[in-house]
Amino acid sequence: MDLAAIQNNLYELGAERIIVKQLANNDNTKQQVYLGGSFEVIQLLPSGEIYSSGMSSKGPIFKASLTFYWMTPDGKVELAPGAQLILYPKYPEVRFSGFLKGCKSSPSHLMQPPTKVERTERADKNRILFLGICEDRIIGYVTHWDDPVTHELNDKINAGQLSLVASVFYSLEEKVDTRTDLLNKLIQIHKAGLVPSQRIKDGKIIPYEAMNGAGFTLESLFGISPNGIAEPDYEDWELKAHSGSVVTLMTPEPDVGLYLDDLEVFLRQYGWSRNSERLDFASIHKTNIVNERTRLKLVMEGYDATRQEITDPDGGLHLVDSEGNLAAGWSFSKILEHWKRKHSRTCFVSYSKHVDGSVFYQFGPGVRLAEGAGIKNYLSSLYSQAVYYDPGINMKLNNGKWKSKKRNQFRTKWKDIEALYDKVTDLKLDEL
Known part of the structure; x- marks a missing residue:
């Protein structure tokens, strides 16, 4: 052929x-x-x-x-x-x-x-x-x-x-400059000014005024329908609307520990109770520091921080108590599996929110292009505390039955985002 x-x-x-x-x-x-x-x-x-x-x-x-x-x-x-x-x-x-x-x-x-x-x-x-x-x-x-x-x-x-x-x-696709294409599109969006909060559903743009409207609105301007599929949003770039000082990186569920065996026991042992009908576990945990509220320490088992290498394939990121009991953990397999769904190139687009009866967004002028999201960078950032665990987990008693809400987040401060990528470039759309 x-x-x-x-x-x-x-x-x-x-x-x-x-x-x-x-x-x-x-x-x-x-x-x-x-x-x-x-x-x-x-x-x-x-x-x-x-x-x-x-x-x-x-x-x-x-x-x-x-x-x-x-x-x-x-x-x-x-x-x-x-x-x-x-x-x-x-x-x-x-x-x-x-x-x-x-x-x-x-x-x-x-x-x-x-x-x-x-x-x-x-x-x-x-x-x-x-x-x-x-x-x-x-x-x-x-x-x-x-x-x-x-x-x-x-x-x-x-x-x-x-x-x-x-x-x-x-x-084998025709060689294109996706970076220039992306920035040209963002310049047009920035110049358009305020955009009503919206999203695409069934191929049509519809109003959307929930708290997470900025991301959906930005995607709609690129003709992207929310689908949960782990693939780049625009050519080979992932798009993230950004505002504030914190970035959520991943939301993987633990795959080992008491959390997995019995969530209610986990919450009663390491969480706290607001009243007889609610149990909570929500406090920032950083590697190698005992959290005063939960009494748990986040440790990386089977990882050599000096060489930045996994040394034990059956190790991982573990939440342990003072007696060494495993409260919850993410195996390296789980971390790798979740990380592979991330994208090597991410474009963070700043935005401001305006409310005048309805919700509007202005995108830009700040843009951050982050390239080369290596797994070594991620593991090293976990160990150095640039990436931290910020859960929001609870159980509520409803008609005699406990109903759980799980949110296991790994986040980083905006100022620390550079540690996760090989190359980070900050640009102003109104200066291009």
Whole structure:
């Protein structure tokens, strides 16, 4: 197949995006396929839940299954049931393995480890791995070292015609300057002045005056319908309307501890009671400090702060009491799983709220572009207290039954946001 045929087939099979990687000699079934020296790729590829897989000579290991299909040259597909991602947080590094197991149609002849002679002969050659990314699966295709498609894509990559994605991939979509597109759109929104609080529902803009109206209003101006799907809001940028001194980063539920076993017992033991019909747990917890109200300390088990590395894959972020009992906790698997839904590039848009009978918002002029949300940055920020736990949990007695409300938030101060990203740029829309 030529390049157009490969792309057309992948799109017809449901691909919403196509990315490619130049495969080196070491990208094979024995040494696995290298997917980058960061965890950014797991934010790009749909995968199963991340889970701990013990220790290896490379340190802690986490894995995530993939619903992965190989496409044959005649456009047919077959599931590769053993396909998975392997995450090595020590480096960090992600590899792709199990992609041949149980799949007769897999390109096994192209993915074998080379002999010494072949390694020398192919020193300056590579194959091209295509990944067609669908909503819930991935479709792969590999070219031969001497395929015309291989040479064509190598020429495009060498000429800088394709955009780099997740450190080792290239996008086959036309190369665009998404940063400029985003800012131009925001400049128009800022110049438009006050906008009534609104949201999009069923494709139509409708009034909306709840407390969280700023975010919905901003999304509506970009034509975005709220859907809860973890994908960028505008091209490859996540949009966040921002006002105030605090930013909420994640809201993951604990996956270990008394909290999980019996919430009422957890609240009675570590929370407090306003009256006989309500129990509460709401107080900021920072790493390595005992909270005076709950008497709990937030600790990171299995983490080396000096090297900024996970040392025990079965560790995590734990709330413990003075006797070492685990009140609640988030395993590293849980943290990684929640983090992968975040986006590498976020645009924080300042806003002001105006009430004159109805609610209106003015967006800008301040904009903060944050890029490179690495997992190492996040874990380090948790340990250094730049990110903290700020829960709001309660149970109320209603008709003789306890009804719970859960809000497990991890937040950071606006001034500390830079610790979470590799690059942060502050701009004024009225100066661009």
